Amino acid sequence: MNERPIGIFDSGVGGLTVAKEIFKRLPFENVVYFGDTARVPYGTKSPETVKKFSLDNMKFLMSQKVKIVIVACNTASATSLGDLRARFSPIPVIGVIKPAVELAMICTENKKIGVIGTESTISSNAYLKEIRTLDFNVSVFGRPCPLFVPLVEEGRINKRETILIAREYLSPLKEKKIDTLILGCTHYPLLKDIIKKIMGKKVAIIDSAGVVAEECEEVLREKGLLNRKNRKGWHKFFVSDNPGRFKKMGEMFLGYEIGSVSQIDIEKF
Amino acid sequence: MNERPIGIFDSGVGGLTVAKEIFKRLPFENVVYFGDTARVPYGTKSPETVKKFSLDNMKFLMSQKVKIVIVACNTASATSLGDLRARFSPIPVIGVIKPAVELAMICTENKKIGVIGTESTISSNAYLKEIRTLDFNVSVFGRPCPLFVPLVEEGRINKRETILIAREYLSPLKEKKIDTLILGCTHYPLLKDIIKKIMGKKVAIIDSAGVVAEECEEVLREKGLLNRKNRKGWHKFFVSDNPGRFKKMGEMFLGYEIGSVSQIDIEKF
Numbered sequence: 001m002n003e004r005p006i007g008i009f010d011s012g013v014g015g016l017t018v019a020k021e022i023f024k025r026l027p028f029e030n031v032v033y034f035g036d037t038a039r040v041p042y043g044t045k046s047p048e049t050v051k052k053f054s055l056d057n058m059k060f061l062m063s064q065k066v067k068i069v070i071v072a073c074n075t076a077s078a079t080s081l082g083d084l085r086a087r088f089s090p091i092p093v094i095g096v097i098k099p100a101v102e103l104a105m106i107c108t109e110n111k112k113i114g115v116i117g118t119e120s121t122i123s124s125n126a127y128l129k130e131i132r133t134l135d136f137n138v139s140v141f142g143r144p145c146p147l148f149v150p151l152v153e154e155g156r157i158n159k160r161e162t163i164l165i166a167r168e169y170l171s172p173l174k175e176k177k178i179d180t181l182i183l184g185c186t187h188y189p190l191l192k193d194i195i196k197k198i199m200g201k202k203v204a205i206i207d208s209a210g211v212v213a214e215e216c217e218e219v220l221r222e223k224g225l226l227n228r229k230n231r232k233g234w235h236k237f238f239v240s241d242n243p244g245r246f247k248k249m250g251e252m253f254l255g256y257e258i259g260s261v262s263q264i265d266i267e268k269f
Numbered sequence: 270m271n272e273r274p275i276g277i278f279d280s281g282v283g284g285l286t287v288a289k290e291i292f293k294r295l296p297f298e299n300v301v302y303f304g305d306t307a308r309v310p311y312g313t314k315s316p317e318t319v320k321k322f323s324l325d326n327m328k329f330l331m332s333q334k335v336k337i338v339i340v341a342c343n344t345a346s347a348t349s350l351g352d353l354r355a356r357f358s359p360i361p362v363i364g365v366i367k368p369a370v371e372l373a374m375i376c377t378e379n380k381k382i383g384v385i386g387t388e389s390t391i392s393s394n395a396y397l398k399e400i401r402t403l404d405f406n407v408s409v410f411g412r413p414c415p416l417f418v419p420l421v422e423e424g425r426i427n428k429r430e431t432i433l434i435a436r437e438y439l440s441p442l443k444e445k446k447i448d449t450l451i452l453g454c455t456h457y458p459l460l461k462d463i464i465k466k467i468m469g470k471k472v473a474i475i476d477s478a479g480v481v482a483e484e485c486e487e488v489l490r491e492k493g494l495l496n497r498k499n500r501k502g503w504h505k506f507f508v509s510d511n512p513g514r515f516k517k518m519g520e521m522f523l524g525y526e527i528g529s530v531s532q533i534d535i536e537k538f
Contacts, residue, residue: 038318039308049307049510150419161430241318267536 002227005030005236006216007066009057012040012239013246014149014186015072016253018096021213022070023235029226030233032064036266038240041149042075043118043185050120054080058088059269060238067225068092070216074117074184074208078126092219099215100182100208101130107204108180111138114173117184119144127184141176145169145185152187153249163194170198182206190253235259240266271496274299274505275485276335278326281309281508282515283418283455284341285522287365290482291339292504298495299502301333305535307509310418311344312387312454319389323349327357328538329507336494337361339485343386343453343477347395361488368484369451369477370399376473377449380407383442386453388413396453410445414438414454421456422518432463439467451475459522504528509535 006026008019012035019033034057036042042050054076061069069091071077071084077095084093104113115127122142131138147165156162173181181203183189189207196205220226227233239246243261250258275295277288281304288302303326305311311319323345330338338360340346340353346364354362373382384396391411400407416434425431442450450472452458458476465474489495496502508515512530519527 038314040313044309044511044514045307046511146423147416147419147425150416154415156416161433164430164433242313242315245313 001067002225003030003229004065004067005032007032007034007061007064007069008072009034009036009054009061009069009076010072010186011035011042011075012037013153013249013253016250017186017189017207018070018072018209018212020254021209022216025213025217026233028229028231028233031235032061032066033235033237034060035237035239035246037242037246038266041118042073043120043146043149045120047079047120047124050075050079051083054084055087056266056269058084060264060266062088062091063269066091068094068216068220070212071095072186072212074121074186078121078124092223094212094215094219096186096208096212097126097130099211100184100206101127101134103211104180104182104206105131105134105138107206108138110177110179111135112176112178112180113138113140114176114178114181115140115142115184116145116169116173116181116188117142118149119146121184127182139176141173141178143169143173145188148185148191149187152190155252157190158194162191166191166194166198170195174199178203180204180206183208237261238264240264270336271494272299272498273334273336274301276301276303276330276333276338277341278303278305278330278338278345279341279455280304280311280344281306282422282518282522285519286455286458286476286478287339287341287481289523290478291485294482294486295502297498297500297502300504301330301335301507302504303329303507304515305509306511306515307535310387311342312389312415312418314389316348316389316393319344319348320352323353324356325535325538327353329533329535331357331360332538335360337363337485337489339481340364341455341481343455344389347390347393361492363481363484363488365455365477365481366395366399366453368480369453369475370396370403372480373449373451373475374400374403374407376475377407379446379448380404381445381447381449382407382409383445383447383450384409384411384453385414385438385442385450385457386411387418388415390453396451408445410442410447412438412442414457417454417460418456421459424521426459427463431460435460435463436467439464443468447472449473449475452477506530507533509533
């Protein structure tokens, strides 16, 4: 069981920001990553459809005999986590929302937290609900930023148009004087510098990747599931479409080249 | 047979630019429109996946007993038209590429034609191939414009960032001194004004919607399939996800409100 891989799924390439932290923190672990590139993006789709997609993805990861699953997609975490946990128990399933919220609660002093994400993530109010379970006196301001994903995917990280759009998206949050901003989408860490510049030095920018890796380590340790082999783990990448595009874009997210990427038919799972 | 509806499918909402022209040109025809909003966009996906999606969409339209099908999506037209025709003969299947190319060939004087579209459409070379079958001496310059779709879908039609991005996308085509530019994506007609301003008055901008409606009328007339009832036809809209979002965005494309939109499970077809 201990040598079984960690499973990670995302709607596409964005979850690699989470995978990168897992690779760094848990170098001896084997990892299977699945990106649902045939049906990406999830952020504009209905909760029911995202639930169905998440279930397929989970079934695929189970076929790979994973010991734990990380839902590295905010939209899927927001809509499907409870369902997946109930259905696949006792396999632990970790989402990206709770770890980010816990960190944000430590960071905020004025109790005004902003959340940016896809349309679905923001309208699901998943972050708001999670924050409310911890503290009822925090004000939460959500803002969808639908163009950030395509801008990142086209590599327009530091371009003028990206700054213009980011300023517009973020200005209502600045006006609310938030002191903590949660990046509620796995693509957004690539825009961290721009977001920091616009929000100012005093606003803490919360990126879930690091804390999710931390939580994954904790859960594995608790359950006695850490890989005890002292050698570098293997990393396998699967997608439901266009492995070439994933490879190319994956480099931007990981900072190094991905070896081979296999394509599977996700609708069969 | 004559009273049967015209079927139109697209990856999402963009095909409504074509539907609008059909409604205008053929007011007595009944129309079934299907937007594959659960799997949108097609423009970044592989030809094999788009072919599979197109087949599902076509099967759904056949279940609606259509008399003709318009593939109102450039990516699907580029990859799937031959397959669909072979498989569903004798139902006529019209794509958006050939009608646009024929019009472009009439417009060009210097025989330098530009084509803009999604990544898949441009890398398929479908426009180039179609132009070559008519005239081998035309130079064709393709350019993918991946951000145009999300910019349109967010309603950023006349914004500074859209102009910045459009200028960057179009400048290589201006340098090539094209005199005709094909809008190879059904979302792009909404950016026609900006594109015209950037390209200059001397460049003819070709939008396939009008000519596709013309071709549809011609084919129906030829085959004796025009609806002879002299009363306004009905229009039915189906999507594979998120009817609310389709309705909202559909208004921007049609210029008026869509009545009801039904959701179907496209993976069952």
